Amino acid sequence: MIVISSRRLVKEIMDKKNSISGFRPPAYAVNNLIYKGDFLLLMNPDDAKFRRERKLIHQFYMDSVCEKRHLPYIIAESAQLMVDILNDSDRWSDHSTRYTNSLIMSTIYGFRTPSTDTVHLHRVLDIAHDLSRVIMPGKLPPVDIFPFLNYLPERLFDNWRSKCRNVAKKSDKLYAEFLDHVIERREKLGSKDTFADKVLEQKGDDAFTRHEVMYLLSTVLDAGTDTTSGAFNTLVQMLTQNQHILKDAQEEMDQVVELVVDNYALPKGSSIIVNISGLHHDEKKFPNALEFDPKNYEGKDGLATAYSNAANYEDRDHYGYGFGRRLCPGIHFAERSLFITFSKLIWGFDIAPAKDDQGRPVPINTDWATGYSGGAILHPDHFQTCIKVRSEKKREILLRDFEEAKKLFSTLDAPPREN
Numbered sequence: 001m002i003v004i005s006s007r008r009l010v011k012e013i014m015d016k017k018n019s020i021s022g023f024r025p026p027a028y029a030v031n032n033l034i035y036k037g038d039f040l041l042l043m044n045p046d047d048a049k050f051r052r053e054r055k056l057i058h059q060f061y062m063d064s065v066c067e068k069r070h071l072p073y074i075i076a077e078s079a080q081l082m083v084d085i086l087n088d089s090d091r092w093s094d095h096s097t098r099y100t101n102s103l104i105m106s107t108i109y110g111f112r113t114p115s116t117d118t119v120h121l122h123r124v125l126d127i128a129h130d131l132s133r134v135i136m137p138g139k140l141p142p143v144d145i146f147p148f149l150n151y152l153p154e155r156l157f158d159n160w161r162s163k164c165r166n167v168a169k170k171s172d173k174l175y176a177e178f179l180d181h182v183i184e185r186r187e188k189l190g191s192k193d194t195f196a197d198k199v200l201e202q203k204g205d206d207a208f209t210r211h212e213v214m215y216l217l218s219t220v221l222d223a224g225t226d227t228t229s230g231a232f233n234t235l236v237q238m239l240t241q242n243q244h245i246l247k248d249a250q251e252e253m254d255q256v257v258e259l260v261v262d263n264y265a266l267p268k269g270s271s272i273i274v275n276i277s278g279l280h281h282d283e284k285k286f287p288n289a290l291e292f293d294p295k296n297y298e299g300k301d302g303l304a305t306a307y308s309n310a311a312n313y314e315d316r317d318h319y320g321y322g323f324g325r326r327l328c329p330g331i332h333f334a335e336r337s338l339f340i341t342f343s344k345l346i347w348g349f350d351i352a353p354a355k356d357d358q359g360r361p362v363p364i365n366t367d368w369a370t371g372y373s374g375g376a377i378l379h380p381d382h383f384q385t386c387i388k389v390r391s392e393k394k395r396e397i398l399l400r401d402f403e404e405a406k407k408l409f410s411t412l413d414a415p416p417r418e419n
């Protein structure tokens with residue numbers, strides 16, 4: 001096992017030698033028992049299916065498509081997010097989950113998640129929760145390292161096989177229902193130019209099996225949901241704790257936005273772990289690395305896409321979207337989504353620490369070792385914050401934006417009913 005904590009080595013190994021470093025170690029339980037070989041994140045770059053899937057994702061979520069097709073949905077969904085926060089600020093985090101789920105669902109399947117009560121949202125979250133409980137470190141026997149464990153009765157290891165199969169059953173049911181909704185719609189109305197339509201339109205050698213389609217779509221759904229809401233929730237936490245940064249950002253926004261709202265040998269087969277946290281806390285690069293300080297990125301005015309493949313490793317901004325062969329194919333989409341929601345939030349709202357009975361700010365645990373948890377993606381643990389609209393005029397603009405967004409929402413399907 002090799003751990004990399006240097007920008008230069010990330011460039012040399014993960015980017016330049018990506019035909020070697022983009023492989024994945026085996027993960028029998030998840031890959032075979034749950035996803036039956038159809039989980040993109042565990043596929044290897046020499047697998048033709050990996051290349052076909054990444055190509056389709058890239059084609060549908062690349063820069064120009066985001067700009068033309070997806071941006072109106074990002075703007076419309078973020079308008080609802082702002083109004084949801086306006087009306088129900090205590091549940092801002094639930095609303096950010098609804099936002100990310102609805103946005104990606106509408107691009108994949110052509111129906112949205114209008115409220116935090118929408119049934120399919122809870123079914124998606126429930127499966128993600130079951131999955132993270134099954135794969136939590138220590139829960140599965142290390143069959144990838146000691147294959148003989150596979151031959152021992154599963155009851156010795158907390159019935160791990162049955163647990164994986166149960167997750168697969170629940171997940172198969174949900175993603176089959178989503179897919180059938182699209183297939184039925186295509187029979188009646190033809191293509192709605194969603195990601196599912198594009199995948200179903202693949203012909204001949206490029207055609208996917210039903211199971212492959214279900215899990216290509218669900219991978220994009222999962223990869224695009226928790227990641228984006230995790231970033232949003234962490235921003236709210238950092239702004240709650242760093243009032244001076246919020247004020248500076250609001251001042252900047254008010255000036256601009258009142259007009260428009262809108263040399264190592266790597267043994268073959270080694271597992272390489274890029275120490276992203278270490279890279280982001282490198283004191284040579286960021287002397288105040290433990291502070292939330294956007295000034296560390298001063299002058300980097302482009303989206304992360306602009307720096308993700310920088311020839312000089314020192315020019316890269318951050319590694320949040322990965323690197324090389326496995327660079328996040330949703331980067332163009334996610335960047336627009338985060339830029340728009342972050343800007344609207346800062347422009348429209350004051351975000352301040354909640355106060356206790358004696359008027360003292362309620363402390364927030366931002367220790368990265370103890371204050372964050374989750375499955376594959378870490379989110380801040382629950383914290384108290386107080387979010388209030390900055391002025392009546394801003395409230396009016398946010399409500400007006402939402403009325404405009406409803407026109408676009410009416411072109412999408414109603415969420416399918418559970419079978």
Ligand code: HEM
Nearest residue numbers: 040041223224227228231320321322326328329330333334
């Ligand atoms: C803030 C938001 C996001 C962040 C920080 C993020 C980050 C990442 C990272 C670090 C990886 C590489 C994981 C690995 O090496 O195993 C990745 C992979 C991936 N991301 Fe994203 N992502 C985000 C949003 C999205 C969105 C919106 C989509 C879809 C539109 C998406 C689709 C994917 C897919 C399909 C993969 C798997 C690629 C592969 O295995 O080769 N992501 N993402």
